[in-house]
Amino acid sequence: MSSEPKPLLASPNGGLPSSVLWAQLMLKDRLRPGDVVVDATMGNGHDTLFLTQCVSPGGHVFAFDVQAAALVETAKRVPAEMTTLVHSGHETMRAHVPMELHGKISAIMFNLGYLPGTDKTLITRTETTMVAVREALELLKPGGLLTIAVYPGHEGGAEEGRSIAEWAVALEPRRFEVQHLRPINRAAAPPELWMVWKRG
Numbered sequence: 001m002s003s004e005p006k007p008l009l010a011s012p013n014g015g016l017p018s019s020v021l022w023a024q025l026m027l028k029d030r031l032r033p034g035d036v037v038v039d040a041t042m043g044n045g046h047d048t049l050f051l052t053q054c055v056s057p058g059g060h061v062f063a064f065d066v067q068a069a070a071l072v073e074t075a076k077r078v079p080a081e082m083t084t085l086v087h088s089g090h091e092t093m094r095a096h097v098p099m100e101l102h103g104k105i106s107a108i109m110f111n112l113g114y115l116p117g118t119d120k121t122l123i124t125r126t127e128t129t130m131v132a133v134r135e136a137l138e139l140l141k142p143g144g145l146l147t148i149a150v151y152p153g154h155e156g157g158a159e160e161g162r163s164i165a166e167w168a169v170a171l172e173p174r175r176f177e178v179q180h181l182r183p184i185n186r187a188a189a190p191p192e193l194w195m196v197w198k199r200g
Contacts, residue, residue, distance in 0.1 A: 019193035020111060022181055023147035024050055026195060027107050030145055034058035035106035038097065038139065040090035040132055041065065045074030047109055052082045055106075062097055064090045090132035097139060106144050108136040112160060113151040126160045130167060137176070137198065146196040152189040161192060168194050175199055 009025065011018050017025065024047075031037065031054035039048045042065035051061045061078070064086045065071060071085045078085075086096045090110070097105065112129060136146050152161040168178045176199060182192035 016183075019149045019181065019191040020047075022193050023109060023111075023149055023195070026145060027051070027109065027147065028054055031055055031059075031106055036060045036101055036104065037062075037106050038093060038108040038136070039063040040093060040108055040110045040136065041112060042070045042074050042085065043111060044070065045077040047111055048074050048083060048085075049077045051107075051109065052078050056082065060084070062086065062093070064088055064093055064096070089128050091128040091135070093132060094135045094139060102139055104141045105139045106141060108140060108144075108146050110136075110146075110148040112149060113157060126163050129160055130163055133164065133167065137171075137196065140198045142198055142200040144198045146194075146198070148194040148196075150192045150194065152192065158189065164194055168196065171196065 006014055009017055009021070011021070031051075033056060035055040036059060037051050037055055039051055039061055042048055042063040045063075048061055048063045052059070055061065060082055062084045063074060066087070066089045068087060071087055074085055086092075088096060094102070110129070110133070133146070133148065140146060148164060150157065150161045150164055152158040165180070168180070171178055177197040179195045180192065181195075183190045
């Protein structure tokens with residue numbers, strides 16, 4: 001049995017970080033206390049909690065999900081005074097984030113797919129996701145970061161991934177910097193990460 005310590009920035013099996021962990025590492029490096037951020041896909045609240053920790057004290061997280069169960073689970077994990085939990089799809093974020101915060105959001109995090117532990121047929125949809133990511137860029141402040149974890153392996157996920165790719169590569173390079181991270185030597189369709197930095 002090896003006595004070497006496990007790397008801190010590793011997947012559960014000791015390998016390279018997952019797409020979600022890569023996103024968290026980037027966000028943790030950039031977010032500061034007092035920032036306002038968005039969790040576009042609340043799920044069970046793990047990303048929402050992570051974001052509250054990044055912007056505490058003084059910050060705020062707007063989190064969105066279409067499933068009532070997501071709000072219930074998330075409310076158990078996060079400080080109420082730091083969060084606004086919205087029972088609505090991410091494509092409505094511009095309507096729910098106060099107008100005075102438009103163009104001032106420090107980061108927006110998407111974790112696409114389905115809510116773990118529930119009906120796997122209830123998934124994020126390409127048509128609403130694409131509306132949401134376009135709105136996200138309008139809400140971001142200059143220097144803000146958008147992260148999108150994509151799961152091409154489940155039904156509907158590959159189409160969603162292709163649409164994200166087509167949209168991302170067409171973004172104006174003078175306004176946005178885009179990176180794409182994915183495992184390349186796996187037979188299955190592993191999760192991928194897209195990151196968009198809005199230039200200052």
